[in-house]
Amino acid sequence: MWPFFSQLRWQDAADIILVAVIIYQILLFLKGTQAIQVLAGMFFLFLVYLGAKRLELFTLEWLLDGVVKSFLLIVIILFQADIRRVLSRVGRKALASADASEPMTVEEICEAVENLATQRIGALIVLERQIGLSDYLEGAVKLDALVTKELLVSLFWPHSPTHDGAVIIQGDRVVAAGCLLPLSASAAIDPTLGTRHRAAVGITEHSDALALVVSETFGQISLARGGKLLRHLSRLQLRQTLKDIVEPATGRKGTWFERFTRFFGT
Numbered sequence: 001m002w003p004f005f006s007q008l009r010w011q012d013a014a015d016i017i018l019v020a021v022i023i024y025q026i027l028l029f030l031k032g033t034q035a036i037q038v039l040a041g042m043f044f045l046f047l048v049y050l051g052a053k054r055l056e057l058f059t060l061e062w063l064l065d066g067v068v069k070s071f072l073l074i075v076i077i078l079f080q081a082d083i084r085r086v087l088s089r090v091g092r093k094a095l096a097s098a099d100a101s102e103p104m105t106v107e108e109i110c111e112a113v114e115n116l117a118t119q120r121i122g123a124l125i126v127l128e129r130q131i132g133l134s135d136y137l138e139g140a141v142k143l144d145a146l147v148t149k150e151l152l153v154s155l156f157w158p159h160s161p162t163h164d165g166a167v168i169i170q171g172d173r174v175v176a177a178g179c180l181l182p183l184s185a186s187a188a189i190d191p192t193l194g195t196r197h198r199a200a201v202g203i204t205e206h207s208d209a210l211a212l213v214v215s216e217t218f219g220q221i222s223l224a225r226g227g228k229l230l231r232h233l234s235r236l237q238l239r240q241t242l243k244d245i246v247e248p249a250t251g252r253k254g255t256w257f258e259r260f261t262r263f264f265g266t
Contacts, residue, residue, distance in 0.1 A: 112152035122216030200224035
């Protein structure tokens with residue numbers, strides 16, 4: 001064992017660490033999504049291929065040979081939208097300062113929510129955090145646009161095709177609108193509340209996301225987090241609550257290792 005480590009170069013150690021970080025980020029990104037099921041199915045086909053080759057089942061081996069050799073191409077085709085989104089996110093982290101983008105995003109969201117509440121326009125805005133929400137993008141309108149108050153207000157404008165669905169935000173980008181979310185079955189929710197509030201609580205029960213709701217009837221603002229609903233928020237309370245949750249993670253510099261892990265984090 002010791003001779004092996006004595007022959008280990010610093011390049012080998014760096015190589016192992018980088019590969020481990022990449023694999024970890026891939027698993028973190030795929031956690032809780034249907035992509036895991038797809039990859040599991042592809043892995044099963046690969047095991048069947050190895051078994052057919054070992055047992056000399058030539059027809060089955062020939063049939064699966066083309067699929068196995070095209071695995072990389074299949075992955076790129078199936079997950080092209082997710083790959084593009086991840087690369088875009090990494091590029092933004094490399095070229096821009098998170099300290100500037102996150103507070104600006106919070107301000108844009110708060111101003112949009114205030115505008116919608118004043119006009120009593122119903123809205124449901126979901127802020128993705130560590131757990132990916134890719135599963136809820138199925139059938140939604142894909143956008144990948146910078147968060148602005150004008151965009152958010154227009155997406156929830158009455159008679160808009162995306163009015164009744166949820167908007168999902170990843171970082172400083174609106175990735176989709178008109179999203180369908182799971183409804184909470186919690187008995188603790190006020191029975192007078194509608195599907196928007198139940199959907200807001202539901203998505204926070206299945207993930208660590210934050211969900212903002214504007215009541216169409218009363219113009220009230222609510223925030224769902226961790227399966228709990230905080231209602232009747234004032235404009236100032238909403239802004240301060242979001243800043244308390246979002247800014248501590250982006251406003252600190254930390255050690256070189258913390259900055260390194262935050263850069264590679266999702």
